[in-house]
Amino acid sequence: MITHLATTPFGARPMSLGLISSQLTAKEVKKDATVSKWRVFGDIREAKDALGATDRALAILDALLSFHRGDELTAQGGLVVFPSNKLLIRRANGMSPATLRRHLAVLVTCGLVIRRDSPNGKRYARKGQNGEIEQAYGFDLSPIVARAEEFENLAAAAQAEQKAFKLAKERLTICRRDIVKMIDAGINESVPGNWRGFLTRYETIVSRLPRTPPRQVLDAIVAELEELWADVHETLETFVKSEDSNANESHSDRHIQNSNPDFNSTDESEHRYGKINEASGSAEKTDNVRNLPKRELTLGVVLNACPEIANFSRSGPIRMWRDLAAAADVARPTMGISPSAWQEAVEVMGPDKAAVTVAAILQRADQINSKGGYLRTLTERARNDQFSVWPMVMALLNARMERMGSAAGAVEMPERGQGGSDGGGAGHEKPTSIEISSALAKTMKGKGWK
Incomplete structure (x- = not known):
């Protein structure tokens, strides 16, 4: 039977309150909890920005999950995996040992895994007479089971944010295109209007757009552009309505003032x-x-x-x-x-x-x-x-x-x-x-x- 101990990291790695919090979360996992490791990994991947995980850290977590037998993680099963660095590097697409150590620390800091270090820092498992693992030292995956619902909610929020950001970018692109082309149409068609003022407003708004804007900034800029769009469109629409009215009047000949x-x-x-x-x-x-x-x-x-x-x-x-x-x-x-x-x-x-x-x-x-x-x-x-x-x-x-x-x-x-x-004299045409x-x-x- 596996025993979980609240251990401190081996060697020069310091202990922190965050590590203690991760260990407490692992202890609170329900005894009957069962999750699909790859489904939870997909949620973690979607919520990696909210969790503070890096792409390399997720590659290592993917490798760690592959060392766990079975597709499901259960609270009753063994959740500690103990691969060597050599095997981890091979399954993590050959990253360097220094990169491996750095991103393993990221997984621990994010609370995705817990280190269960042996007295000498090695990773291994001690088996009993029946061949069952009694004690294992390595990386504990129990936080993934304990926080599975949290990861699912974070993934849903991240997907909603991505969709909102995409929609904001689409609105920005359409607004910019519409405003520029409507201003050009107003100028080319000689429509009465403050076109120089509209163009100045547009350039002022767009100049505040960062290279990689957050969604909140993007929404604020789009809101200003939509106000400008409404003003430009109203100017053109008013002119078109007046032109249509004049055309209707000319059709009944009321606009022709002629006595000849x-x-x-x-x-x-x-x-x-x-x-x-x-x-x-x-x-x-x-x-x-x-x-x-x-x-x-x-x-x-x-x-x-x-x-x-x-x-x-x-x-x-x-x-x-x-x-x-x-x-x-x-x-x-x-x-x-x-x-x-x-x-x-x-x-x-x-x-x-x-x-x-x-x-x-x-x-x-x-x-x-x-x-x-x-x-x-x-x-x-x-x-x-x-x-x-x-x-x-x-x-x-x-x-x-x-x-x-x-x-x-x-x-x-x-x-x-x-x-x-004529020949009669000058000045007579x-x-x-x-x-x-x-x-x-x-x-x-x-x-x-x-």
Whole structure:
């Protein structure tokens, strides 16, 4: 039968109150206590930080448990194992003797094992006549049985802490990503807001983040970032709601403040309803897309109808359709048209027609309250095949012709950028002229543009 003695360590190792406490805990183990040694070892491994155990110490404890026969530790069985240092080193993956001694001391300090030192410090067992072990000197594993429930609770707490730390890191990553991208979106989309202030707040919060922060610090920083996230998101959300409201108003034409009959007729032509005068009576208007001429607009006609767009060309005179698209992209921010509205128009209409639409809106900019909302509305109609740039450009062209007092016939137009004077005297400029074909003039006259 094994007898447990409260012994002091052999040699120069001192006695401590912690060793006495471990010995008392081992004495209080229940007589019928039985635990699975590998399950308890798994709990100890999970709770190693709370216990103060090291990885090397756990490797040695794993080796010590392997010297105990059977998978269960019982209070009635022999719980003292007595391997030599040579065997321990072999089973502990070949660590050095000095490392072995150092981490064996860690196991004792943590209260995971108790030293049962012999008078000469050797580890051995004395057997009786029947071959049973009467007295063993080595390492007592009884604290593992006595503290099995404690280890299980510590392991559960450690797992919960690891999960909370992982969730905090995920929240931190998502918050940082969202805030940075939302600030970039606000700046790129020209959304009104204190974006410099938001960016300064973000940098100040993130600068306090340590390289390896504890969970409590991480939670505090995440809480501040979530407050910043809410402020940035509210700014963007408020702007989007106002844009949607403007787009809804433009859909019912309440946002267009225009008394010019030419532009009103253009606006009406973009709907599938409304009336126009034809000959001596009035008739219901049919779908303008089906009634439009089959020819394509030329770049010259567009520039004649929308001369304002030329002021935004950065590469000189507009000579090609891509020059017009580039000028429209430059003019867009000054009109309050967001990049997303412009991109959607390009995708639905194509770059050329989207540029013509922006140029036409620019030409009547003083008569349209929400240019971005108006462009979105026209884009949506174009998506449903209910909008064409032809009537819009023709109305603008007709308005210019009427202002110049010219007939709808062909009048020679000087090249762009050239002035002119008649022979009657200096200081008298030629009136700006517009060159259109007779076929186009006839089409305009037949369609009610005059």
